[in-house]
Amino acid sequence: MKLSQFQFLLPKERLATEPTRWRDECRLMVIHKDTGEIEHKIFKDIIEYFGKGDTFVFNDTKVIPARLYGKKEKTGADIMVFLLRELNREQHLWDVIVDPARKIRIGNKLYFGDDQSLVAEVIDNTTSRGRTLRFLYDGPYEDFKEHLFSLGEIPVPKWIKDKITPEDTENYQTIYAAHEGAVAVPAAGLHFSRELFNRMILKDINKAFITEHMGIGQFRRVDVEDLSKHRMDSERLIINEETCRIINESKMNGHKVVAIGTTVLRGLETYITTTHEVKPYDGWTNKFIFPPYEFSVPDAVVSGFHLPESTMLMAVAAFGGFNNVMNGYQVALDEGYRFGPYGDAMLVL
Missing domain, CATH: 2.40.10.240 (QueA-like)
Known part of the structure; x- marks a missing residue:
């Protein structure tokens, strides 16, 4: 794959400068990767696609006022x-x-x-x-x-908004953030509310947490046309035994594992066995995922709508298929979806 294949025109007015009033009421595009079918939903509808024994994996890093x-x-x-x-x-x-x-x-x-x-x-x-x-x-x-x-102030990127408000301190943080160390928010998790977590409990959907301290490396401009020559910045990654147990049991019993965001996608693929099991890990990851890539762990991915030529877009395209995801982005532009950390969401199944 080449860098230029991930280029598209993103009007500035399509970048969301504020989140939706309620976290779980942004728009949700659902892409079925086997057929390319696209559905348009509200984010809180996400649990309609999952059931008992499925596992959502979240990144519980906490953004510091950097x-x-x-x-x-x-x-x-x-x-x-x-x-x-x-x-x-x-x-x-x-x-x-x-x-x-x-x-x-x-x-x-x-x-x-x-x-x-x-x-x-x-x-x-x-x-x-x-x-x-x-x-x-x-x-x-x-x-x-x-x-x-x-x-310090919460580091909402300047390309989203110049003036940071007190509300951003809460808005630019997931409700489950626990371990300080990130300088950018794992944005896919911003859409989960306490009410949605309660509904997941009622459906017996599992929650598991990794910690990957997101840095600014994922926002750095890729400056090589040949993606195989790009090197990602390293990020601290911690996956504990309990998380591994939940994920591996879910897979073993034929249930779905859902990666909430591209940091989780990278984290789950960093250190796995030959039998596709997740292993405990405490170290660093500079894994760069771009098409084509064969995934071992996740069965579905939740993501935001990212900037052109971004490594996050590349990771989602690797999972959902380049043509499916890029077509989804064009539909998002045509249908008025909002881009960036405060924007709308995509589920790839």
């Missing part, structure tokens, strides 16, 4: 720091992106907060934009973390 605004020492120049991941808890070291990057040097101090109460020192330049910061803080770790996160 975007901080501060000042450079001496000049007072405005800077934005985007937290990528914590490198060392004891030394308060973080891998970050700084913007603008060209004037930030090793040894520079950066100040955050209206009272400049939090100070960081640049100790390493890892790439043209990336930096390692040491936050200078005396006190318990939990106090530092609370202070740091109180100064």
Whole structure:
């Protein structure tokens, strides 16, 4: 497959800047991959396609307030720091992106907060934009973390909306988020409400959780035409024994396993046995899924509507079939579906 095959014209007004009022009432496109048939539903109708013993697998990562605004020492120049991941808890070291990057040097101090109460020192330049910061803080770790996160804002992408509101702190987070570490939300999970979870219980549909801390790598522009030459950024992945047991028993008993989002799709395919069983895992994944690809675990996938040439679109196309999914995207454009993390959803069966 070539990068250009995933190009399409997406008008800016089709990007959703706000979610639907109720999480489970966005539109849902259902694609039957064996026939190419398309149905138009409301998201809460999703459980009509599943029943007792089927398993939905969710990514329970929690988005951190990763975007901080501060000042450079001496000049007072405005800077934005985007937290990528914590490198060392004891030394308060973080891998970050700084913007603008060209004037930030090793040894520079950066100040955050209206009272400049939090100070960081640049100790390493890892790439043209990336930096390692040491936050200078005396006190318990939990106090530092609370202070740091109180100064940040939830990192809704700027291509969705420029001005972040207090409502985004809740809207850009799944209701089951549990483990801090993501800097982007696994958006397919945003459509699940507590009411929908209760209806799943009534139908004896299982829930299982993995943790994959979604980074910005999935949003990075793919800059090679030959997709086999693209390399994904690594993301931390944790799959525990209980999750493996639920998934493997579901498969063994002939029930469906549903991956909620492309992070789950990647996570489930990262470390499996020759008999297609999921194994416990605690490490990193840089798995890049694009057509053609033979899946071992999921029987269905829930996804949002992604940007042109995005790795998430490629993963969904690998599962549902390139022609089916790209046709579905054209139908979505024709029928007024909304794109992006706050947009509508797709179920591929």
